[in-house]
Each structure stands twice: as structure tokens, then as C-alpha cells.
Amino acid sequence: MLPKFSYVRPDKLAQAVKHLETDKAVIHAGGTDLLGCLRERIMDGDLLVSLGGLKGLAGIKETADGGLSIGALTTITEVSENRLVRDKYPGLAQGAAEVASPQLRNQGTLGGNLCQKPRCWYFRGEFHCLRKGGGLCFAIKGENQFHAIFGHDKICAITHPSDTAPVLVALNASVDVVGPAVNRSIAVEDLHVPPAEDVRAETVLKRGEIITRITIPAPAPNLYSSYRKIRARRSWDFALAGAALAFAMDGDRVSRANVVLSGAAPVPWRSTAMEEVLSGSTLTAETIFRAARAAVAEARPLAGNQYKVEMFRGMLEEELRKVGKGGEV
Ligand SMILES: Cc1cc2nc3c(=O)[nH]c(=O)nc-3n(C[C@H](O)[C@H](O)[C@H](O)COP(=O)(O)OP(=O)(O)OC[C@H]3O[C@@H](n4cnc5c(N)ncnc54)[C@H](O)[C@@H]3O)c2cc1C
Numbered sequence: 001m002l003p004k005f006s007y008v009r010p011d012k013l014a015q016a017v018k019h020l021e022t023d024k025a026v027i028h029a030g031g032t033d034l035l036g037c038l039r040e041r042i043m044d045g046d047l048l049v050s051l052g053g054l055k056g057l058a059g060i061k062e063t064a065d066g067g068l069s070i071g072a073l074t075t076i077t078e079v080s081e082n083r084l085v086r087d088k089y090p091g092l093a094q095g096a097a098e099v100a101s102p103q104l105r106n107q108g109t110l111g112g113n114l115c116q117k118p119r120c121w122y123f124r125g126e127f128h129c130l131r132k133g134g135g136l137c138f139a140i141k142g143e144n145q146f147h148a149i150f151g152h153d154k155i156c157a158i159t160h161p162s163d164t165a166p167v168l169v170a171l172n173a174s175v176d177v178v179g180p181a182v183n184r185s186i187a188v189e190d191l192h193v194p195p196a197e198d199v200r201a202e203t204v205l206k207r208g209e210i211i212t213r214i215t216i217p218a219p220a221p222n223l224y225s226s227y228r229k230i231r232a233r234r235s236w237d238f239a240l241a242g243a244a245l246a247f248a249m250d251g252d253r254v255s256r257a258n259v260v261l262s263g264a265a266p267v268p269w270r271s272t273a274m275e276e277v278l279s280g281s282t283l284t285a286e287t288i289f290r291a292a293r294a295a296v297a298e299a300r301p302l303a304g305n306q307y308k309v310e311m312f313r314g315m316l317e318e319e320l321r322k323v324g325k326g327g328e329v
Pocket residue numbers: 026027028029030031032033034035036051072073076098099100101104107108109110111112113114115116117161162163164205209210211212236237238239
């Protein structure tokens with residue numbers, strides 16, 4: 001059952017920030033994750049501050065340098081269908097189209113997608129695990145077939161749930177943040193918190209801080225971008241293994257490669273080992289073979305998720321074979 005709460009819908013950003021100074025005030029965007037978190041008592045909130053009245057936070061526009069500025073309140077459906085997004089960053093349109101179901105994409109927002117809570121079954125269930133302030137991660141030695149193979153440090157093995165965050169990291173995007181103290185800009189790569197830094201935090205946002213816009217720099221010349229997601233079910237489901245690619249191409253040579261994995265780690269996981277093999281190389285069969293192996297060389301699977309290592313390796317090989325071939329292997 002949902003706890004009792006009050007609801008405000010300010011039409012000025014400054015009013016929203018002021019409301020968020022109240023103890024137990026929480027940001028409400030589309031509410032698709034928030035309401036579940038309140039119902040499951042994994043978040044505490046008795047004042048919902050809706051961003052729905054802040055018209056300036058919705059919509060997609062081109063920036064002066066040819067990049068895009070996407071309001072945090074823009075729905076996931078809009079991101080997946082927008083002509084500018086599809087033309088400039090097909091990988092982001094693909095990532096957004098992979099989120100949940102049509103109903104959730106119509107209601108859920110890009111800002112909320114970046115800030116959602118993880119989906120570990122212990123965390124969402126009645127287990128007082130480390131991330132909830134308890135003393136133990138139940139997944140490390142328990143049921144961990146859907147959990148992380150990188151970056152868990154045997155502390156917390158959630159996989160970051162967002163399908164848009166890995167693409168935004170690969171595209172070097174940043175978020176504009178408005179808050180009670182200062183307004184700031186944060187690279188999406190620095191937005192999420194690894195368990196070794198703070199196992200209870202998902203993002204670096206401080207109390208009362210609101211993401212207002214997501215800015216993506218102008219696409220590099222001949223940018224190739226894509227997002228691939230493998231899931232257990234064909235209907236809505238989170239990534240078992242996924243990859244966002246953003247490559248600056250020079251003919252058939254990759255001049256710069258950004259590779260970010262989903263379903264892999266507690267944060268969108270940058271595969272620097274794979275990027276190093278690819279950057280400056282032509283995508284020959286040998287390079288593809290080496291790059292996919294490099295990506296999984298540092299994996300630290302748990303007892304139940306060793307299958308993910310081969311799954312990532314095979315998927316990455318497939319994705320690399322598509323580059324420059326119009327998306328078809
Ligand atoms: C059944 C189901 C399946 C799903 N499957 C997927 C999936 O496959 N892939 C995927 O990526 N996601 C998936 N999701 C998550 C879904 O995409 C998110 O629930 C949605 O994007 C959150 O957007 P929202 O606007 O509803 O956020 P809300 O629920 O309103 O908020 C989510 C969190 O973000 C905070 N927040 C919201 N907006 C801001 C902002 N502008 N600034 C700061 N904090 C903010 C809120 O306080 C809250 O903590 C699924 C969700 C459900 C319920």
C-alpha cells in the first residue's frame with residue numbers, strides 16, 4: 001500500500017527547489033518508478049513535488065554547436081521518436097525504444113530514467129540489505145543470475161537499470177542541475193555512484209537537486225552510434241547484457257571508440273579495454289575478435305551469472321560486425 005503523502009505541482013523551478021527543502025520531499029516526474037519505490041518502502045517521502053508544471057523542462061531542441069538539449073521531463077517515447085535524435089544519435093533513439101513497455105515509455109521521462117532505483121530482487125523485496133542500510137549483500141552469495149559481472153567489488157552487485165544512461169555516457173552527454181546551493185553541470189559518466197564509493201547512493205545528486213536538461217555535444221563527423229540489448233523476455237524486461245557504441249569513423253577506420261555496457265555493473269560500464277583495441281584500428285575480423293575478448297577479460301562473474309561473460313563477448317562481436325554495414329551483419 002502507498003503511504004500517505006501530499007502533492008504539489010509548482011509552475012516555477014525556484015518554487016520546486018524551495019519545496020524540496022522540506023524534510024522527506026521527493027521529486028515526482030512520470031512517477032513510474034517513484035510510486036513503486038514508495039509502495040515498497042525503499043524510499044521515504046511524504047511530499048511529492050511534481051515537475052509536471054514546469055513547461056521549460058520538456059522538449060528537444062538543437063544547440064548552437066549542432067548538438068541537442070533534451071528537457072529532463074521529455075518522455076522516453078518522444079526521445080525514441082524524435083527526428084533530430086534519430087538523425088544525429090540513432091543509438092539514443094534505439095536505447096529509448098528498448099526501455100520497458102509503450103505505456104511506461106509514454107509516462108516515464110528521460111530525467112527519471114537516469115535517476116531510477118535498481119531492480120535487485122532482494123532490494124525490492126523484504127531484505128534489509130547493504131543498499132538499504134543493512135549489514136549484508138544477499139546477492140553476492142545468493143541468487144545472482146541477473147547481477148553484475150563488473151564493478152561490484154563484492155559489495156553490491158546491482159546492474160544499473162537504465163537503457164538510456166549507457167548511450168548518453170557513450171555520447172559524452174552532461175546534465176544541467178539546479179539546486180538550493182549552486183547550479184551545476186555533471187557529465188553523465190560521473191552521475192552514477194559505484195558501490196565502493198557509497199553503497200546507498202545511486203547518483204551524486206544532493207538533496208533538492210533537479211536535473212533540468214540533458215545536453216549532447218554535436219556528433220563527431222561520421223559518427224556511428226548504436227544500442228543493443230539482450231533480455232530474458234521479449235516483453236518488457238531489463239538488460240541481461242547490453243552495449244552502447246559511439247564511434248567516430250574515418251572511412252573504415254575507427255578514429256575514436258566509446259563503448260559502454262549495460263546489464264554489466266552497478267553503473268553504466270565503460271569498457272576502456274575494448275576502446276583501446278578499437279581506437280585507431282580498422283575493423284578487421286582479427287580486431288573484432290581481440291576487442292570483444294578484451295571487453296570481458298576483467299569480468300568478475302558471480303556463481304550464478306558466469307553465462308554473461310560469453311553473452312557479452314558474442315554480442316559485442318556481432319555489434320562490431322554491423323559497423324559500417326547499415327546495421328546488418
Ligand atoms: C515494469 C517496469 C519495467 C521497466 N523496464 C525498464 C527497462 O527495460 N529499461 C529502462 O531503462 N527502464 C525501465 N524501467 C524504468 C522506467 O524507465 C523508469 O521508471 C522511468 O524512466 C522513470 O521515469 P519517471 O519519469 O517515471 O520517473 P519517476 O518515477 O518520477 O522518478 C524516478 C526517480 O528519479 C527521480 N527524478 C525524476 N526526475 C528527476 C529529475 N529531473 N531530477 C532529479 N531526480 C529526478 C525521482 O525522485 C525518483 O527517485 C521500467 C520500469 C517499470 C515500472
